[in-house]
Amino acid sequence: MSDTFDLIVVGGGPGGYVAALRASQLGMNVALVESTHMGGVCLNWGCIPTKALLRSSEIHHMLHELGNFGFSAENVGFDLSKIVGRSRSIARRMGGGIAHLLKKAKVTTFDGRAKLAGRAGEAHKVSISKDGAEIATILAPHVILATGARGRQLPGLETDGKLIWGAREAMTPTELPKRLLVIGSGAIGIEFASFYRNMGSEVTIAEVADRILIAEDPEISAMARKSFEKQGMKIITGAKVGPLNKSENEVSTTIESAAGSIELTVDRVICAVGIVGNVEDLGLENTSVKVDRTHIVVDGFCRTAEPGLYAIGDVAGAPWLAHKASHEAVICVEKIAGRSPHQLHPLNIPGCTYSRPQIASVGMSEEKALAAGHKIKVGRFPFIANGKAVAMGETDGMVKTVFDASTGELLGAHMIGAEVTEMIQGYVIARTSELTEAELIETVFPHPTISETMHESTLAAFDGALHI
Structure with a gap:
């Protein structure tokens, strides 16, 4: 196997694998390094499996609205393990599809963690390790970092995988919590709130801003709140959530807002309070790359301050959307290939929240x-x-x-x-x-x-x- 490539892509999510595929289409010899699973968080633990869950919850809601359409049904129930199992099987299927596409495109893939290891002339050296041991060193004049991001952890609100959930735990519940607190009302928080409310949980949303869905037009945000409250959600804005006090199987906390202070006890908490870029242990300290609040600084063509080094997707900053990452991938690769792509206009990137x-x-x-x-x-x-x-x-x-x-x-x-x-x-x-x-x-x-x-x-x- 050659250790020299035209392009090395670090990360196999919707930015990384698209970059690898487009580069292959343009005749480049490409290596892609992925440490966990092809498709990244989006395909495995984000966009796709959550939509499968939301589809199930929509059906559950419709089953309780059958009378409006002239139907009736008795003893409507659900099997949570099958709902979660369907979501996970769809993620696995899609991941297998990505692996097939990369193989078909003759992209060389490495299962391991990548780290920049200096230069050899004009080429960047990338060290690949697995289970703490180096398994390969590869070289290329161009390296695209597509390492994504992870959920932000706030003091006193840290996830523990049992009572205080991040996205992964929220996607794979073994039982439905009767009472749920969702901290954060961006797209991720709202989608989980919508899923669990449609499945029958009592849902409270706490948002530090003065309205939910802060990225949306205020009029739309207000309509969304009205609709969610009509469904039975309790929404607290301008909220300050106190420390989460855990007992054996429930969590209690105090929520302060302009409306006063409330004591709340729930079975589970979902923290959806933003994300941080995965910039650690990439070898950036030995480059001219600039990092601003955990995100790599790039220009309109995804170039960093280090020649031959690029960053795309969530690690390169907002908006943190899979389709933005994929489009940046194409722009970046085409620029490397000497073509003349248009820079991505931020105001032309759509945002979607798949709630009800x-x-x-x-x-x-x-x-x-x-x-x-x-x-x-x-x-x-x-x-x-x-x-x-x-x-x-x-x-x-x-x-x-x-x-x-x-x-x-x-x-x-x-x-x-x-x-x-x-x-x-x-x-x-x-x-x-x-x-x-x-x-x-x-x-x-x-x-x-x-x-x-x-x-x-x-x-x-x-x-x-x-x-x-």
Whole structure:
């Protein structure tokens, strides 16, 4: 086996394996080093298995709504072990698919931990170890770091794998907690809260900010809160969670907020309070790489301050999204190959939360558009005025669009409701293609579909909505 490559990729997640595949397509001899599992956290312990769990919880919810559709059923129950088992089997299947793609692309893979070990002329040396012993040293003029990130641990709120869960424990419960506290209301926290509430747990969400889903437009955030509370969740914002006091099989704590202080006892706690980049033990101390708050600093083409060294995905900073990592992978590799890719525009990266109801957005919120100095036109269209949504029994939702009043540029789109994580791509294409309200208004949307709400929201921004 050769020890010299054109490119070495460190990490096999949605950034790393895509970088390896694209580099192979462009004729490079590629090595990929992965220490744990192909597909990374996203495929094995994040994006994919959580969606399998959420699908099960949606079915559980629908089974209790059968009367609305003319059906009845008795003794509805579930087998939690089978629900978790299905999620894990899907993750394994997808991981096997990634391994197959890499083999088909003739990417050389190494099972171990990679560490930068200096240079040999123009090439970077990468040492690979397994179980503490070095198993190989490989060289390449270009190295992409795609090592991802992990959950942040806060003093007094540390996960222990039993009573205080991180994402992995929350994905593999052996029994359903009757009472659950979720600390943090970003996409991860909200998705777990949605899963467990749909399965029957009593859920409390504690968020330090003044509203949940802080990355979303405030109007959408408020609608989400109203919907979650209607489902029975208790939501505390501006919350300061005291130390978690553990007994044999439950956790008690004090939560302070503007509304006062409450004492809470739950069976389990999920901590979803952000992430930190995996930058340790990579050999960065011997390079010119800059690290800012656990994330590697890169330019628009994912280049670090060290020639020939790149970083993509979660380790390179926000937004911490799999599709951002994959797109950065392609940009980075194509730049290495001498092509002319476009830099990734942060405001063209969609964000999705797969709760019930779903939430999706791209671009600027109304608040941020005004702060940036834009004169704006805003359109809104509720799902309750859409025939397909009514027929599906999914009337809880809205599409909101924000346009520049003078140019017609779509500044942002914000959606809440059924299947909006599928629909948001229409607005992403519009922003990437620099379409204005004129093209969106002239676009024919199929009827009956929920996507018609996207058209109506655009019409509404320019005083032309037809169905409200």
